[in-house]
Amino acid sequence: MTDVAIRRPDKSPGASVTAGSRSLDAGIAAVFTVAAASWATAVSVVAIRRHDGFLSHRFDLGNMVQAVWSTTQGRPLETTDATSGQEIVRLAGHVDPILVLFAPFWWIHPAPETLIVVYIAALAAGVYPVLRLATKHTGSRLAGALAGAWYLTLPWVIWLGLNEVNPMSLALPFLLYAIWSLDEDRPGRFAVFAGLAVLCGELIGVTVAALGVWYALGRRRTRAGIAIAIAGVTWTAICLLVVIPTFNDGRSSRFFNRFETVGGTPLGLLETLFTDPGTVAAQLTSSGDFQYLLLLVLPTALLFLGQPWLLLAAVPQLGTNMVSDYPSTVSPLYHYSAPVLAVLVAGCAMGVGRVPQRFRVPAAGVLLGVGVISLFVTRPAPGIEKYLAPDRERPARVAAMEEAVARVPADAPVTVTNRLGGHLSARRIVDLFPTRARAEWAVLDTRDPSNVTANWMGPIPFGRQLERFDGDPDWRLVFQRHGVRVYQRSP
DSSP: OOOOBOOOOTTOTTOOOOHHHHHHHHHHHHHHHHHHHHHHHHHHHHHHHHHHTTOOOIIIIIHHHHHHHHHHTTSTTEEEOTTTOSEEEGGGTOOOGGGGGGHHHHHHSOSHHHHHHHHHHHHHTTHHHHHHHHHHHHTBHHHHHHHHHHHHHOHHHHHHHHSOOOGGGGHHHHHHHHHHHHHTTOHHHHHHHHHHHHTTOTTHHHHHHHHHHHHHHHSOOHHHHHHHHHHHHHHHHHIIIIIHHHHTTTOOOGGGGGGGGGTSSHHHHHHHHHHOHHHHHHHHSSHHHHHHHHHHHTTTTTGGGGOHHHHGGGHHHHHHHHHOSOGGGGOTTSGGGHHHHHHHHHHHHHHGGGSOGGGHHHHHHHHHHHHHHHHHHTOOOTTSBTTTBOOOOOHHHHHHHHHHHHTSOTTOOEEEOHHHHTTSOSSSOEEETTOOTTOSEEEEETTOTHHHHOGGGOSSOHHHHHHHHHTOTTEEEEEEETTEEEEEEOO
């Protein structure tokens, strides 16, 4: 591929190009449309195979399936609460109404696989702003193309695609489009994508606010930047102080318990920061936090350092992840890192342009090379991660689970174990065993690893819960094979 320079005044994003250049732009866009579609297809095949092999879960795929299914039934975002066993609106836990936009796709093809494909396609679409940012800031279409290819090889983006379906992960492409919009001084377009981003989670507003700080300080757009910052903080405050309590019987977020060490609430964190800063410092400097930071920057060649003001936008979510007591928040394999990744990815795409001009294409090539190497180092192979990529189940076990799921009527209330819940959540009542007060069927995988670690199991171990269940005269065993059991409530 021949490198072609783009003439662009430093402060004129809309620099003119020749007709030949426009044609080449269209050609590159077409190539990356095909590349993104191919990437989405490949990742979707792996993710669907994982789901079909009963390695997905009630947490999180089943939760999203039920929320979308309920929306199509006229009960927006309704799910069965794992703790109470009652129907709640998802906004009682997370403010992520972006899930409503999945409903039309469910009407077209009502299956968990539909959500998986749409979700992965949205992640793939993030390649376009990366391509545009890198091309603009390097003045080289080849460098831009290499950066776009790098995005598609990023292991953490691939892991997000395989990590079932989570609305927070969708903040990655939306924030990339939002950053590109600000970089182009397109506040209207930014408002659209920032608006979509904040619909992915209650904390995304703080990341958007930090983008406003970058815009004000790094781009000297003070008024607009301040307005963005105020809007972002206001959104998060409304979510935490109004929306969640409204749908959670007046109580604050149930996820604040993940921050007990540093105060348990945002105000508690501030108090701890002033009264016991050593506790916060210790939480931010554990070995797990250092490993997390190392893994995040592993595929970047540190090129994001060329955009120091933009890095401010990563601080809110990064800090939140690192002060949490919940181990998954400090793993780039999970959705908690999506807003941080958006900033790092955009920073690298723009940071290549800070390299001396003659080294920009080689620098973009190094970026792609580091991404490919990182992909092999952290490849999503079976057995590499106990929850997201465990060892595959034996065919006989998969066949037993398929038969067990097929025995349950489509609209029957069920109680399930975690993995089987990923296949039985398109219904009104989906309890997690041992909760079963309203269930008519029970579909249990006695070898599901979640049975040992699940907090919803309560103080009584799964084995004893199962013994009690077997002795319950209200239930009869109707199927049992390879550790998979199906019970039906007696008439």
